[in-house]
Amino acid sequence: MGAIERFLPFFGKTINGCKFLVGDNCAVNKRLANLMNVPLVGCARHRLSLAVREFLVPFETALDQVQQLMRKH
Known part of the structure; x- marks a missing residue:
């Protein structure tokens, strides 16, 4: 948190002026949200x-068979 607060003044900004932060590392995003005491929206793609993985669980056998068939050709 301190690193961000020290970095923002180079752009004439403060942490109070931040509406949101965007990151590409889940662990860092969670930690930053905890430090700032704000909710973490999370990654929609993740x-x-x-959800897709959970939905496909009943079809795993069929999907494995299709994958094996595709590898043979």
């Missing part, structure tokens, strides 16, 4: 991926 949530979609988890």
